[in-house]
Amino acid sequence: MKDIILKVENISKQYRLGQVGTGTLSHDLNRWWHQIWGKEDPYLRIGETNDRSTKGTSDYVWALQDINFEVERGEVLGIIGKNGAGKSTLLKILSKVTAPTTGSIKSRGRIASLLEVGTGFNPELTGKENIFLNGAILGMTKKEITAKLDEIIDFSGCERYIDTPVKRYSSGMTVRLAFAVAAFLEPEILVIDEVLAVGDAEFQKKAIGKMQDISKGEGRTVLFVSHNMAAVKSLCTRGIVLENGKVALNSDISEVISFYQNMNSSINFYKTEFVQKDIYIEKVEFERGISAFYSEEDIQVNFVLRYNVEFEKNKFLMVRIFDDLDQALFSSEIELKRDKSLYNLVIPKFTLVKGFYKLNCIVYHPAITQYDVIDSCCNFSIINNRPDFSHLETFDIGKVYSQTKWI
Template sequence: MSIIKVEGVSKRYRLGLKEKQAKTLMELLGNIIKSPYDNFKRLRSLSKFGEQNESVFWALKDINFEVQQGEVLGIIGKNGAGKSTLLKILSQITEPTSGRIEMRGRVASLLEVGTGFHPELSGRENIYMNGTILGMTRREIDSKLDEIIDFSGVEKFIDTPVKFYSSGMKVRLGFSVAAHLDPEILIIDEVLAVGDYEFQKKCLGKMEDVSKNQGRTVLFVSHNMEAVKALCPKALSLNQGKMHLFDKTENVINDYLQRCFIGEHMQEWSYQDAPGNEFVKFKSIVIRKSINNQASFTVHDDLEVLTEFWLEKDDLRINLSLHLYAGTGECLMNIHSQMPPPTLRKGLHFSTCKFPKKLLNSGFYSISMMIVKDTTTALFELKNALSFEIQDIHREDMHWHGKFPGFFRPDLPFTIQV
């Protein structure tokens, strides 16, 4: 049975236009006279999707999907894709411009730090207020109170006004209230990024328990692809306000990463446009095969990262720090150049970092490069300098051709004694 049904939902915002500043009384009177006509023209332009107008912004366009009772749906997309707008509409914080939504049951939302809290009330009083808003009786809230306070970990401050809470404390209490007050639908935005690792793990476990053991429905928005993959059987991706894909989570995440990591294998700049500062400037950074220059990489290729940079000062002890990230956001390793760092003169310098074959598993990766002085002072960091994909190929020596788990796949000695 569908507990959430979204049909043709769109959300339009009218952007404020900066009017020409009047310098004289006549110009001011002219602006006043023209403003009703200008407003009428803007209102007429809001009627259709296809019409382009600088005062119209469609945050969502024609969104359609259904969620069954007990499902956990992940919602992913780049910043500005429309994820938060969709959740605000589902939480009935804002109305859609067009379309309709059917939701069966009570909805508890945690969209941003402190959502639904009254700053002057204590944590305990806010628990009762939120429960009342959800339609619960005082007896029902009393039965959950100790569990909510214990899960949140803010029992020492539960009778302190919420305005004195840190952002992490607000998130802890907010999630605990939303998850324990028996909502049929739980809506969680990226607020869990505020909490520490232990609390995030605790929250993910609670969401899994709420969906699998209690049969409640969860909508989960996150940039943490591993969390979405672990928690959500199905996912929805948004792109520029439109629904791009609604499918199994693995398919949706793979499609999303392919669109994000289009393969920027090389960056090169002139001296005038080079990123950097008064100490260093990057001239180029490229990842390529050690044998040839083809742009496609496999797990069986030796790879090398070549970096050129200008040093703007004389006699600096310099080393480079390469950060390798997975497509899902985790920093996999930090590699630094030779130690002790060499003392370099002003001018153009060149470095090479080699990745042996079978070190990295198939998947999407990105590289950031940092230039460091005296092993302690970061002079400049080139973030997300390169992005690339490593593909697997047909394995003649194995009958199983599935995806190997993990990010690394080194060829280590591993034998059976006979």
Template sequence: MKPIIKVENIGKQYRLGNVGTGTLSHDINRWWHKVRGKEDPYLKIGETNDRTKTGGSEYVWALSNINFEVNPGEILGIIGKNGAGKSTLLKLLSRVTGPTKGKITSHGSIASLLEVGTGFHPELTGKENVFLNGALLGMTKKEIAAKLDEIVDFAGCNKYMDTPVKRYSSGMRVRLGFAVAAFLEPDILVVDEVLAVGDAEFQKKAIGKMQEVSQGEGRTVLFVSHNMASIQNLCNKVLVMDRGTTVFLGDVDDGINYYLNSNRELNHMNFDKNEKRPGNGGLKFLSIGLKNESNKQINEVFSGNLLNIDIEIEIFKKIDSPRFRIQFMDLKGVIRFLCNNNFSNKESLDLPEKGKVTLRCVIPAFPLPKGSYLVQLSCFSRNGTEDDIEAAIEITVVGGDFFKTGREQNSSEGVLVKNNFKLLS
């Protein structure tokens, strides 16, 4: 079978700290090498895409030596840590930007949903944007009109189709954007993680539609997500990326296990140091510790027991309205529950402008059943993300007596909650 997408030795290089391709001297140097039939000298330099190290070069390879093929009708899941190069790869495949080196061969039309509102003109109405996107895909006005009712019904935005898109919420934009991309019948559908913005009902509809598009209509889907359950249920092949390269391509379950195991190892390395991570750099997480109600360090958590989570932080500048979030995820990446000071504290945290502090989160009765979970630490402010670690630690939960009934709760599904059953009649 002839592949619908073929990627050969793709690389994408960016210049750090500046907008543009470089200085005038660099452009002249490139031209001088070109007229003599020599390779671009700046293709030979540059750091790898490693967020944990400070590079000495002003160039960085966001992607390097990417090779893979996708056949018609396949759903390829693309997974990896933040900054691994997933979105950059999708932009190259969608022809939003071009590769620095290598070759991408694709056959047929491509519809992309890369970021919230991508492809929409904010001043045009929802209906006008549907026709605009269809025209960009090479469809006639009559063909688009024939699909309009299906698009509107799927998106659930019928009341707002004559309203400018700039008035839409992010969820509405994602709904309409996905409906446009899916129903205008592209040969290749490219979906980045924007579905996470939508509600659970829409995510279920979107995944069902992607399965229908692939299995029923034989079209190809490229799907990026951090939700391993969605990847497992939807995809028939997985590509794992790390630091701008591909490290695995093949079976879905094997790929997910590879990613989760390597992800935990990488995130636990040097956590107590100020390695470079996504964020504004206003503060850095230094360490995390688990303590019981007697304030003693513990390695295992018991269901139903009080848990103190101590997070050591180094602050470099004044943080405006800090919001700390601790997410507990199972090993498939599904969020089981989270803690957020923005919802639980009556007053905002008054952090110092500089220095090291320890923040404590108290969970009176830990609600998860026994098993292994990953903990994600995040800090947000009015300026955006300050620091974010996807899998700071892995914790082991022991099935304690959550309900105080003398029986251990062994369920691996759902969050445990206090409840009471009564016989009404």
């Protein structure tokens, strides 16, 4: 039987753009009159989806719309999506920082949140005083907090400044202490936004390790938002993709990451308008017009460049191959020639193993300037493994298969 610790039912959040409340006295009175008579809010029937890239015609926008999911005890749920997809709004509702417009949340136990640097901290109080303040907010007694105090201070690495007001802390120190407080004061549900990106690499590694201990060793639940797909994959067991305020996918973490990486992706890249750059990439396309390949075939990618100034030597086109976790695998470059605008890159067969990949392109003059940079200009996939690695499923064989020579 499932042990559900958090249940989100039909959560929606509506905002009126640029205003507090509905923005007009007549709208406020209309909403109040409907509430008095027990009728539905008339402004819930209007509004547009949360697409930040388009100009709308309504003053109302749905930051979230009809969000439903359940989280089991001890589960680590990753919530991913583009900027503006509604991730932070959802976490604020779960943390009771703001209320949903419609829907309900049912949770069992305390929820601790780390949504932004200094969440819940009073800048005038010292680090130690803020530990006791946050613990009291979570409903812990002074005795319980004191028992955890040394562990919190040691994990944060801020012992030297623990009696200094938090307003003197750097953003990195603040997030270290805030995470330590949230993790060690034993909430049943820990909610963490992208804030961990503020910390350095050493602290991020410690924080991820601690979150794994919290979920696996202590059976507590973690909701984790990050754009670092490697961290999400290593930490989370299941994921949700948000797009324009709605759930686009709720599935296991590998499928969620692949779906997110390929959202709105294109096989080829084209620039149709004139570009005010000395040199720029006009076209990137796969030779055969497809983006799924077998391991035993070469992959040819064609590049068309345009020059708006008189050509000079020492210009290069570099292509970088990234995996679905945004980790660079390898690079290849070619020096540009005066009378040549078409360049062909051939990735030899048996180079990449099964998975999703993307191309990043740079045109540059070494140590001088970058003329054009295109991230994720083309996405493609390898749909099988040759040689067959199925008997090595328990091993991480890497993403690049090197045909080395043994003597």
